Amino acid sequence: MQVSKLDFIDQAICIMQCGMVLVLLLFSKKIGVSLQSRTFGIALGFGILASIGLTAFAVRSRIETPTYSRATHLVTLSTMAASLCAVAVWTVYVVRPETQSDAALRVLPASDLESWNQELQRLLR
Numbered sequence: 001m002q003v004s005k006l007d008f009i010d011q012a013i014c015i016m017q018c019g020m021v022l023v024l025l026l027f028s029k030k031i032g033v034s035l036q037s038r039t040f041g042i043a044l045g046f047g048i049l050a051s052i053g054l055t056a057f058a059v060r061s062r063i064e065t066p067t068y069s070r071a072t073h074l075v076t077l078s079t080m081a082a083s084l085c086a087v088a089v090w091t092v093y094v095v096r097p098e099t100q101s102d103a104a105l106r107v108l109p110a111s112d113l114e115s116w117n118q119e120l121q122r123l124l125r
Helices: 005-026 038-062 070-095 113-124
Strands: none
Touching: 005 038, 038 070
């Protein structure tokens, strides 16, 4: 099966999206993104689309016949099901009220510019 340059670009984008969702899952507590936030829901939907897109690309590359067969119909059906699943995830995250995360509730301390200046003056002497 002949693969075009646009397919490679699409595959690279899917790999980056899957990586970003993985990083978001692993470091969500550190960066202050809750699993109930809309940001996470949007990223999760794109991750679902990207993972199924990569799977479909791998299956399509292994199909020998260029004509439509049961395998190509199954790949198309799974891609459409993943799209519907991603839209369902986005709908759930948009409709549900968003709770504020702990990081958003934390207030940054006010900077004390004068004390910083005094310390800098002391260090420069």
